[in-house]
Amino acid sequence: MLTDLILLVLNAVAGFVTTLLLARFYMQWARVSFRNQLGQFVIQTTDWAVLPARKVIPAVFGLDMATFVVAWLLQVALLLLAATLQGGLGADNLIPLIFLRGLFEVARLSVWFLIIALLISAVLSWVSPGNPLGGILGAVTRPFLQPIQRVMPPIANVDLSPLVLILLLQIVLYLIDAASRQIFALVM
Numbered sequence: 001m002l003t004d005l006i007l008l009v010l011n012a013v014a015g016f017v018t019t020l021l022l023a024r025f026y027m028q029w030a031r032v033s034f035r036n037q038l039g040q041f042v043i044q045t046t047d048w049a050v051l052p053a054r055k056v057i058p059a060v061f062g063l064d065m066a067t068f069v070v071a072w073l074l075q076v077a078l079l080l081l082a083a084t085l086q087g088g089l090g091a092d093n094l095i096p097l098i099f100l101r102g103l104f105e106v107a108r109l110s111v112w113f114l115i116i117a118l119l120i121s122a123v124l125s126w127v128s129p130g131n132p133l134g135g136i137l138g139a140v141t142r143p144f145l146q147p148i149q150r151v152m153p154p155i156a157n158v159d160l161s162p163l164v165l166i167l168l169l170q171i172v173l174y175l176i177d178a179a180s181r182q183i184f185a186l187v188m
Helices: 002-029 037-054 065-085 094-127 132-151 161-187
Strands: none
Touching: 002 037, 002 065, 002 094, 002 132, 037 065, 037 132, 065 094, 094 132, 094 161, 132 161
16 A cells, blocks of 8 residues: 555646656757746756767657656656566566656656646647737747647637547557557557
């Protein structure tokens, strides 16, 4: 029971930090300015891990791979700790699987980040259109929405592309979870 509580707290902390790292990754990818309250918060809470990693891990095609790798390694560390605390780290083939599972976890958290960013952005566009947070989240989600908006124009001045994207992201989330379950069911 104590192990479960420790893992619950560690999972929450690691999930929060990983989400902040993913926010930094997406904000840099979408070229969103960090000169705002959210951007400063993300930078200040992730610099401790990203700046040293950038000395070793270069950017690839303009993507901040150091931030992504730190997010992945954080999830791997959590999974290794969970396996150790639960006494399941005895198998030699488990370590490579944990690294693979870390990728699945980062992908899952990435999809959830986008879904939540879309929901908050949509709500803010209705409730408080001039809110700076809505602009930041809109800039992060815009590259994902634009392909849908090209195919599906607004209906009566209502943009339904966020709903379509959320549905597509739910499908991606289902596929990630299904693939993860299937891969790990073969081994365990």
